[in-house]
Amino acid sequence: MSISLGEIAARYGCELRGDPDCCVSHVATLSGAGPESLSFLANKAYRQQLETTGAAAVILSAEHVEACPTAALVSQNPYAVYARIAAELHPPFALVPGVDAMASVGEGCTIADSCQVAAGAVIEDGVVLGDRVSIGPNSVVGRGVHIGDDTQLMANVTVYHGVRIGSRCLLHSGVVIGADGFGIAQDESGWTKVPQLGGVDIADDVEIGANTTIDRGAIDDTIICAGVKLDNHIQVAHNVTIGAHTAIAALVGISGSTTIGGGCMIGGASLIAGHISICDHVMLAAGTGVAGSIDKPGAYGGYPANADEIGRWRKNVVRFSQLDEMARRLRKLEKRLEKMSD
C-alpha cells in the first residue's frame, strides 16, 4: 500500500510543502525513517530528530516547518492526522467471518454471519452479537450479553452475564467486565456477601486496556460512557460512572459509587475515593489521591492528601524534598530565640 503526499494533503486537510506525487508506504519514527516513510513531530522532545530525519515526509505543525529537511504536511493537529494516515497505511487483520469448530456457543444466541468467533471462545446462552463482532480465542461471553457492531474482544477476555457493550469497542486480553463488586456487610460471624445484582453498561467507541477490570453494580449499573479510553490494570469498582471521552492511564483505582465527568484526563496510578464526584474537564497528575469531590474544572495533583490545585501541589512537592533541612532551620531559630530571651 502506498499513498501520494498530494492525496494525503487533500484527504486530511494538510498544507503540503513538497512534491505531491511523492509516495509513502509506511510510517516510521523520525530517527528510523527511510525514503518511503511518513513520520510526524507531535512532542517537542523529539524536535532535534527532525533535522536529520530520512523520512519522505513529516506531519508537523506550522512552527516546525522551517526546520524540516524534507517534504512537510502541515496540520494544526499533527498527532491526530498521523493516527488516521497510519490506520490507512497499516490496516488491521481482516475479520474471517464464522464460528470456529473449537468454539462453544450456547442456546438462543443471535450471532450475525459477519461475526468471527475464534477457537476456544465460549459464548453462553442468549448472547446477542451485532455485525462484524470479533470474539478472540479463549474469550468468554456470559449469558445474555449484548455486544454492538464492530466491537472486538481480543484473546482471553471475560464478560460476565448480562453486560451490555456498545459498537466499535475494543477490549484487550485479560479484561474482566462484570465481576462482582466488593460488597460485604459486617456481621457477628465476619462478613456476609452483598449480592451484586446490577450490570455494566459500556457505550460506543470505548477502548479497555489489558487486565483492566470493571465490576458490575450492586443494584444499579456501572456505566462507561461513549468514547472513554482506559489503559491497562485499571480498577473500576461497582456503580462508578465515567463520563464521555474521559481517558484514564494505567493502574488507576476508582472506588465504588464515584462519578467522573466527561472529557477528564486521569494520570496513571491515581487513586479516587468512593461516593464522590469529579466534574467534567478535570486533569489529574499521575499518582494523585482524590479524597473528596472536585467541582471545578482544572488540573490537580497531590499525594498524600486530597487533590490540590496543581501549581500549589508542585510547590509542596519541592518543599517535601527540603523537609529535613527546614526542620533543622526551625530548630536553629528556636535555639537563637531562646538565647535572645535569656
Next chain:
Amino acid sequence: MSISLGEIAARYGCELRGDPDCCVSHVATLSGAGPESLSFLANKAYRQQLETTGAAAVILSAEHVEACPTAALVSQNPYAVYARIAAELHPPFALVPGVDAMASVGEGCTIADSCQVAAGAVIEDGVVLGDRVSIGPNSVVGRGVHIGDDTQLMANVTVYHGVRIGSRCLLHSGVVIGADGFGIAQDESGWTKVPQLGGVDIADDVEIGANTTIDRGAIDDTIICAGVKLDNHIQVAHNVTIGAHTAIAALVGISGSTTIGGGCMIGGASLIAGHISICDHVMLAAGTGVAGSIDKPGAYGGYPANADEIGRWRKNVVRFSQLDEMARRLRKLEKRLEKMSD
C-alpha cells in the same frame, strides 16, 4: 419470587412498622425503588433519598425510622439484613451438573457428580473436586489441586498445581493462585531462579476478586484463612499469611513472608512491606504504606513513611498542603532574626 414483610421481619429478626401482608419482589436503591421494591439505608450519605423513596419497605436502623415515609424493617445491622434478603429474592444461576464435552479432564481426578465443569475448562491430573463445585469456562485447575464443596471458579481462573481451596469460596475471573513467588538470588551472571516449592492453602468462605494473584510459597505455604475477602488486582506474595475475616480492598500489595492478623480492614492501594507482621483488628486507610510491624490494634494511615496513628497522619497530610507556605514563613523569620541581631 415475592416475600411478605411479616415473613421477612420474623425470619431476619427485624421490627416491622407497616403492613405484614405487603409483599416485595426485588431490591432497589432508595431513589430507584417502586411499589414492589425493598430498599435499605446503611450509609448516611443517602439519608435524604429516604424521604422521597417509592419503595414498599426500607430496611434501616431505629434512628431513621421516623423519617421513613413507607413501611420500615428496623434492624441493628440493616446492611447485613439487606444482604441476606437480597440473596433470597435474587438467587444466583443454578448449577447444571456435568462435565461439558468441550472441557478437558486429566487422569485420576475425583469429580463429584454434582459438579459443573464448563466448556473450555481444563482439569489436570489428580484433581479432587468436592460436591457442587463449579469450574467456569476456560478456567484451568492444575495437577493435584483440591477444591472443597460449593466453591465456584468463574471463567478464566487459573489455579496452579497442588493448591488447596476450601469450601464455599468464590474466585473471580483472571485470578491466578499459585504462580511462582518472586524468588531470585543474585549471582555473578545476574539472577538465579529460586525454586518456589511451597503451595497455597485457602480456607473456607474466601472470596477473591478479579485479577488478584496469590503466589505459592518458596518452601512453606502461602496461607489465606477462613472468611478472608479480597477485592480486585491484589498482589499477595509468597509465604504471606492473611488472618481470618480480614477484608482487603483493590490494588493492595503485600510483600513476601508478611503476616496480617484476623479481622483487619486494609484500604485500597495500600503497600505492605515484607517480613513484617500486622496484628489483629488493624484498619489501614486507603493508600497506606506499612514499612514496619504493627502490634497494636487500631486505625492507621500514612504515605510516604511507615503507617502512623490515623489522627496524627491526617494532621500531617493537611500540613503537607501548607508546606510551601510554611517554608516561606520560616524564611521570613530567619530574615527578621538576622536583622534583629545586626
Next chain:
Amino acid sequence: MSISLGEIAARYGCELRGDPDCCVSHVATLSGAGPESLSFLANKAYRQQLETTGAAAVILSAEHVEACPTAALVSQNPYAVYARIAAELHPPFALVPGVDAMASVGEGCTIADSCQVAAGAVIEDGVVLGDRVSIGPNSVVGRGVHIGDDTQLMANVTVYHGVRIGSRCLLHSGVVIGADGFGIAQDESGWTKVPQLGGVDIADDVEIGANTTIDRGAIDDTIICAGVKLDNHIQVAHNVTIGAHTAIAALVGISGSTTIGGGCMIGGASLIAGHISICDHVMLAAGTGVAGSIDKPGAYGGYPANADEIGRWRKNVVRFSQLDEMARRLRKLEKRLEKMSD
C-alpha cells in the same frame, strides 16, 4: 532423590563442616527442617532460628558457621547456592511432548516435536516454536509469534501477533504481551486511536510474573533485555526498554518510551514517568515516584516528588511524620517574634 553433603560441597564450591556421607533429600526452612532436610540462612532476620534448627545441614556464610548446631555448607553466596541445589532436589514436572487433541494450531506453524502444547491452547497461523517449548492450557499465541527453546508459557497466557520471545523464558498465568499501547490523539470528536504498529522483543532468560502486561510499541518495539525478572501486576507501556538483568517487583508502572538501564532493582509499586531514562545500577525503594531521568547509579527513594537520594529521602519521610508538630512550632516562633518587636 537424595544427595550427600560431600557431593554438594564439591559440586557447588562450598566448604563442608560435617559428615560428607550424610545425605539430604529435600529443602526446608530452618524452623521446619528435619533430619533429611537441607536448609539455608541468607537473611539475618532468621538468624535465631539457626540455633534450634533440626536440619541435616545448613548453607550459610562464614560469619554464621560457629552458631550452626549441625553440618554447615559454607559459601559466599548461600542464597544462590541454595537455589541451585533446590532446583536439583526438586526438579519441575517433565515436559510431555505433543500437541493435545483439544489444542488448536493454525496454518504454517513450525512446532518442534519436543514441544508440549496443552489442552485449550490456541496457536495462530505462522507461529514458530523452538525446541522443548511448553504452551500451557488455554494460552493463546498470536500470528507469527516466535518463541525460543525451552521457554514456558503457563496457563492462560496471551501473546499478541508478531511478538518475539527468547529462550529459557517463563511467562506466568494472566500475562499479556503485545496488547496495544495507550496511544490516543485528541481531536474535535474526542479521541482518535493511534495504531500500535510496533512489536515486543523479549530476550533470553526473562521471567514475567502473573498478570503483568507489556504493551507493543507504537512504531518501534518495546524491548526487554536478557535476564530481566518481572514480578506480578507490572505495567510496561509501549516503547519502554528494560536493560539486562534488571529486576522489578510487583505493581510497578513504567510509562511510555522510558528506558531503564541494566542491573537495576526497582521496588514494588514504584511509578516511573514516560520519556525519561534511568541509568544502569539504579535501586529504587518501594513506592518511589520517578518524574525525571536518573543518570547516576545509586539508591533512590521518594514519593511524592521525584526520586531523591535515598538517605535524604528517608530523613524527609521521618520529618513528614513530624509535620504537624513543626507547623505548631513555627507558629509559636512567629508569635514570640511579634511580641518581641512590639
